Amino acid sequence: MAEKSGADILVQCLIDLGVDTVFGYPGGAVLPIYDMIYDHPSINHILVRHEQAAAHAAEGYARSTGKPGVVLVTSGPGATNAITGITDALMDSIPMVVITGQVATHLIGTDAFQEADTVGLTRHCTKHNYLVKQPGDLARVVHEAFHIATSGRPGPVVIDIPKDVQVATAPYVKPVLNAHPSYRPQVEPDADAIERTADLIMKSERPILYTGGGIINSGPAASQSLRALAEMMGAPVTSTLMGLGAFPASSPQWLGMLGMHGTYEANWAMNKADLLLCLGARFDDRVTGRLDAFAPDSKKVHLDIDRSSINKIIPVDVPIVADCGRGIEALIAALKARGYKRPDYSEWWARIEGWRARRSLDYVETGSEIMPQRAIEELFKATRGRDVIITTEVGQHQMWAAQHFHFDEPNKWLTSGGLGTMGYGFPAAIGAQLGNPDALVIDIAGDASIQMNIQELGTAIQYRLPVKIFILNNEYMGMVRQWQELTYESRYSHSYSDSLPDFVKLAEAYGATGIRIETPDQLIPGIREMIDSPGPVVVDCRVAKLSNCFPMIPSGAAHTDMLLDPSQVSGTLNDEAKALV
Amino acid sequence: MHIRQEESERHVLSVTVDNEAGILARIAGMFSARGYNIESLTVADVSADHAVSRITVVTNGPPRVIDQIIAQLDRLVPVHKVVDLGEVGPYVERELALVKVAGTGEARIEALRLADVFRAKVVDTTLESFVFEITGPTSKVDTFVGLMRDLGLVEVGRTGVVGMLRGAAG
Numbered sequence A: 001m002a003e004k005s006g007a008d009i010l011v012q013c014l015i016d017l018g019v020d021t022v023f024g025y026p027g028g029a030v031l032p033i034y035d036m037i038y039d040h041p042s043i044n045h046i047l048v049r050h051e052q053a054a055a056h057a058a059e060g061y062a063r064s065t066g067k068p069g070v071v072l073v074t075s076g077p078g079a080t081n082a083i084t085g086i087t088d089a090l091m092d093s094i095p096m097v098v099i100t101g102q103v104a105t106h107l108i109g110t111d112a113f114q115e116a117d118t119v120g121l122t123r124h125c126t127k128h129n130y131l132v133k134q135p136g137d138l139a140r141v142v143h144e145a146f147h148i149a150t151s152g153r154p155g156p157v158v159i160d161i162p163k164d165v166q167v168a169t170a171p172y173v174k175p176v177l178n179a180h181p182s183y184r185p186q187v188e189p190d191a192d193a194i195e196r197t198a199d200l201i202m203k204s205e206r207p208i209l210y211t212g213g214g215i216i217n218s219g220p221a222a223s224q225s226l227r228a229l230a231e232m233m234g235a236p237v238t239s240t241l242m243g244l245g246a247f248p249a250s251s252p253q254w255l256g257m258l259g260m261h262g263t264y265e266a267n268w269a270m271n272k273a274d275l276l277l278c279l280g281a282r283f284d285d286r287v288t289g290r291l292d293a294f295a296p297d298s299k300k301v302h303l304d305i306d307r308s309s310i311n312k313i314i315p316v317d318v319p320i321v322a323d324c325g326r327g328i329e330a331l332i333a334a335l336k337a338r339g340y341k342r343p344d345y346s347e348w349w350a351r352i353e354g355w356r357a358r359r360s361l362d363y364v365e366t367g368s369e370i371m372p373q374r375a376i377e378e379l380f381k382a383t384r385g386r387d388v389i390i391t392t393e394v395g396q397h398q399m400w401a402a403q404h405f406h407f408d409e410p411n412k413w414l415t416s417g418g419l420g421t422m423g424y425g426f427p428a429a430i431g432a433q434l435g436n437p438d439a440l441v442i443d444i445a446g447d448a449s450i451q452m453n454i455q456e457l458g459t460a461i462q463y464r465l466p467v468k469i470f471i472l473n474n475e476y477m478g479m480v481r482q483w484q485e486l487t488y489e490s491r492y493s494h495s496y497s498d499s500l501p502d503f504v505k506l507a508e509a510y511g512a513t514g515i516r517i518e519t520p521d522q523l524i525p526g527i528r529e530m531i532d533s534p535g536p537v538v539v540d541c542r543v544a545k546l547s548n549c550f551p552m553i554p555s556g557a558a559h560t561d562m563l564l565d566p567s568q569v570s571g572t573l574n575d576e577a578k579a580l581v
Numbered sequence B: 001m002h003i004r005q006e007e008s009e010r011h012v013l014s015v016t017v018d019n020e021a022g023i024l025a026r027i028a029g030m031f032s033a034r035g036y037n038i039e040s041l042t043v044a045d046v047s048a049d050h051a052v053s054r055i056t057v058v059t060n061g062p063p064r065v066i067d068q069i070i071a072q073l074d075r076l077v078p079v080h081k082v083v084d085l086g087e088v089g090p091y092v093e094r095e096l097a098l099v100k101v102a103g104t105g106e107a108r109i110e111a112l113r114l115a116d117v118f119r120a121k122v123v124d125t126t127l128e129s130f131v132f133e134i135t136g137p138t139s140k141v142d143t144f145v146g147l148m149r150d151l152g153l154v155e156v157g158r159t160g161v162v163g164m165l166r167g168a169a170g
């Protein structure tokens, strides 16, 4: 049988696996692979400007399409640059396969030029990783890597390929994956756990559905099942940052996001519920607040595909290890089999409406300045009727976007939740635009975060990707400044964004459009102009500099200790709370 | 502010894994990355085709941490099976130690007498030293080594624990 080079086998595998887009950056240790890609126009290689951006772009592509993101980088600095993005994908369960070049096998361990122990470095920021030492192993490893990245709890998988393995040859047969000897994620729920959950639902007077990114990872069908379950029960629904869009924000059953910057009604309902159905969320510290005060009077059911997420933070009454979609479907079937009828939750809803009436997302406007919340609201209004995908950076703008931009569909909201990576949003928008050429993709950014991967303007221009960057420019690392105001008596240590570039000129320098919005009357026309301008656009929207993001649960506080506005802030915290971050 | 510590218990975990490069780093690294304790860790391949290794980890932590450790081990791709020996049933655990003791006169005689009591074997001897080989549960080895400290202990080498469930089931 004719043999193929390792590089050829790799590219053939990618084609066989249906990969059409690869985000990458070349270098010495991947030259054989790049040479092979030269001959395969069916693989759309997107040349980024920094390997971190390749990984975030792959995340954006994956999150918005449901397909795995693929990254190709060189050894040493190429691999280490990608690590932030790989870790981000691990924390947010994003399916991703990262191919890294490595020095030739006989040079491994000799401190060779551009050698880094990629497998060692990425061991704990990947779901799994491989060092391939024989071209004959490549096909199996590549197919297995895609299987692992996309099944169970999705995550990043690294394949490190020494340069000599890319050049050496082996016979290639398309591998058939047999059941993996040790990796077998549990997809179907345990019937008994489903019945016990149904029992709890039948007895509950104050249930709440607490949903997360697991529903989105499970696929669009899981979001549909969630809607069906919520409709069946008539129960309130809240979600984590990662789960926004799984349940429509336009539904009257929607309480908004919960947690540190969640709504008053979502957090109070969590606190007072007698049954908490946690579906594909993981009791993150940003969600729970003070643990001993978290949903104290409720029975708790936790549906998650990752057993290690269950009982990690909060002990639960009923654990269900399964794919979210399959778990919810089984629950619906169990309820139907019992002839379940939507109970009368009117008392529960009356209390919730009382909390909702506090209008916790309201803010005060001065008239002379653009309030950042207003900017997001106008952005939301101006984009109705369009297929919109929103990405964000990390900071206040991210939380305001989560609060004031409303999502009715999954896969339209891409944000760095677990790792909280500044610099995520713009490359993620590039990836999302590639996966969704007709969508209006907007990165809601902060003036500090956007500078972390601003070089990707070059990528957006090169590939004619009409992504829009909407910077809420408050001239501060606003979220840091807010914490300093609230906990360190407004001692603003190094949180001022000094020497900001002129973002309009910066955009123009790359060949993009720059727009500045300075006054409230320019807001709506400025947003219009952004949407109507072809190609990449950078909007420098000057907003009130010292706005704070409310409501807020201070660290170490209970859901019921929410701060609704600045007047409730003391300006200091005790050491216990300070240590919690 | 002070950092508080929780009550912990000792557990012996038997972990069956693919015998692949880096597996030990993957397991040990998971413990250190998540702040779990390792009291001892042994590993050797145990299948005829060298494809599967058995790792015995002795760890300690509060029950909820032990539960997490098992779940975290279980989700590693090359891990086939994790058994918390003490939870599943009665089990045996053994450890082997080589204990070097130097001395003459009364101390030397006493060391040999105690070795006999503990059923330790003499595997090397000179006129002023012994190397004892002792096997047993950790507590027995601890006790023996403790006694030898007063009788001219020079050095100790221990294998760490291997464990197995009692009875016919695997």
Ligand SMILES: Cc1ncc(C[n+]2csc(CCOP(=O)(O)OP(=O)(O)O)c2C)c(N)n1
Pocket (backbone or CB within 6 Å): A393, A394, A395, A396, A397, A398, A420, A421, A422, A423, A445, A446, A447, A448, A449, A450, A472, A474, A476, A477, A478, A479, A480
């Ligand atoms: C890579 C990285 N470094 C540091 C931080 C810590 N951090 C969180 S929010 C923030 C400030 C973000 O400022 P900006 O992008 O201007 O957004 P704003 O909060 O003003 O909306 C910082 C520094 C982070 N999340 N990520």
